[in-house]
Amino acid sequence: MATIPRITFGEATFSCQPDESLLDSLLRQNIQVPFGCRQGVCQACLMRSIDAAPPESAQAGLKDTLQTQNFFLACVCHPEQDMTVALPNQQGAFIEANVIKKQLLSPDIIHLVLEYQTPFNFFAGQFVNLKRPDGLIRSYSIANIPHAKNVLEFHIRRLPKGQFSNWVHEELKLGTALSLSAAQGACHYVPGRATQPLLLIGTGSGLAPLYGIIADALTQGHQGPIHLFHGSRDLNGLYFIDELRELSEKFNNFHYVASISGDNIDSKHVKGRANDIALASIDSLSGWRVFLCGHPEMVNQSKKMAFMKGASMADIYTDAFHVLQADS
Ligand SMILES: Cc1cc2nc3c(=O)[nH]c(=O)nc-3n(C[C@H](O)[C@H](O)[C@H](O)COP(=O)(O)OP(=O)(O)OC[C@H]3O[C@@H](n4cnc5c(N)ncnc54)[C@H](O)[C@@H]3O)c2cc1C
Ligand code: FES
Incomplete structure (x- = not known):
């Protein structure tokens, strides 16, 4: 019978069951780590293994520089051996941006505009992870091109009972500061091939x-x-x-x-x-x-x-x- 891997995080050591991801096992121990999509897409659950190499499948989509440093995504990590894990040093990973506009585009979809002060690079179509003051994280795509005004525009659809989307629609006020991650994703326009359909x-x-x-x-x-x-x-x-x-x-x-x-x-x-x-x-x-x-x-x-x-x-x-x- 395969042995059950032991996970160490800070002072805590516990087992990761065969049917659960490393993220699930951390949350089962009431260890608060950030996460968003739980599908290996948003990269909000980025962690680092201090000792063993993480399974390859938990590194899919990460930059090669992160892979070589044993970074991995906890939500799709099913450990095959004992691991000591830590959160990445998140200093500087999130910047702050203020809400400067909220306007309904349709009964379900709101136009949210944030203004940032810190230099921020992005391509229209990439996504960022937005973090609420209580730490809840969700991903949203950028709907505008970079320009001098230092703003990011989002179209956020309200889901029935959706925690983040309803909070944006109902409670988020103009002037509130939200945290946002670096822009990610490869779904954007690349100049060149100007006549391509x-x-x-x-x-x-x-x-x-x-x-x-x-x-x-x-x-x-x-x-x-x-x-x-x-x-x-x-x-x-x-x-x-x-x-x-x-x-x-x-x-x-x-x-x-x-x-x-x-x-x-x-x-x-x-x-x-x-x-x-x-x-x-x-x-x-x-x-x-x-x-x-x-x-x-x-x-x-x-x-x-x-x-x-x-x-x-x-x-x-x-x-x-x-x-x-x-x-x-
Ligand atoms: C890369 C990426 C980019 C994204 N970009 C955008 C974007 O630009 N705009 C945007 O609006 N969203 C976007 N999303 C989705 C967004 O991240 C959130 O998942 C979404 O807003 C729901 O979050 P929530 O906290 O409101 O809902 P949660 O509290 O997470 O709850 C979602 C719940 O809604 C239920 N549900 C799911 N779909 C439906 C449905 N169609 N009808 C009814 N119930 C449903 C599910 O059962 C689930 O329980 C993106 C996601 C990813 C991964
Ligand atoms: S929560 Fe793991 S990648 Fe989104």
Whole structure:
């Protein structure tokens, strides 16, 4: 029978059961460590092993410089041997930014604008981890391009009973300081290949990174066609409709389709799921650059479909909005 690994954190030593992640075992000991998505995406649960090398699978997605220093993600770490673990030195890992604007974009989605004072580098479409004063962390995508005003814009969809999203919608006040991590993720526009066709598909607040990516591409003079398909089950998940229609009038190469998959639909919108409509309207995606953002199921399914239609995996960029599962 395999031995059960022993974990040491500070003064505490305890076992990590075969069916639990290292994060679960720490939380079971009432050891408070930061976490967000619990799916190996947001990197909020970054930790370091002081002795044994962590399992390779717990280092997926980390920079090679972090991997060689035995950093790993606790939520997807299933230890294979005894480990002494610690939190990374988080000094400087979070900076502060003040809320300067909150405005509803639709009944479910709010536009949150933060202003930062400390130098901060990012690409539109990357995400940051926002930390509430009580330590609760969630990831949100950046919807604007860097500019002189030192602001970050987010589109935050309220989930029924969602802790962070409801707090932002209901309680977060103008002037409040929030902590935010460095920007992460590879879902952003890279200049070059200016005539390449771009396909962007998003659901609900999945428009946030796409909005930033489109602004970036147009600002950088992208000349190839840019096709945006934004979908939602109902009207509450659609927003920026007028702004995007205006943008398509201003830029000949920008094309926009808003769709609703539910039954309650008016004549202004196309009926159906954004990814089905998008992929049915394009014969071949060979040579295209594809961005997929929002509901994880839509993102995974569309990724496979885009590949089957000829897109190269290297040209498919994704940002799946994983949320905590109900029993987490
Ligand atoms: C890389 C990344 C980028 C992200 N970017 C954004 C963004 O730009 N905008 C944005 O709004 N979100 C984004 N998210 C999701 C975000 O991080 C949070 O998970 C989300 O806001 C919910 O957090 P919460 O604390 O409100 O809900 P939690 O308290 O974590 O609760 C979520 C609960 O809601 C339930 N639930 C899940 N989906 C639904 C649903 N469709 N309807 C009803 N209930 C549901 C689940 O059962 C779960 O129990 C992103 C996530 C990742 C990983
Ligand atoms: S990567 Fe572990 S909590 Fe998000």
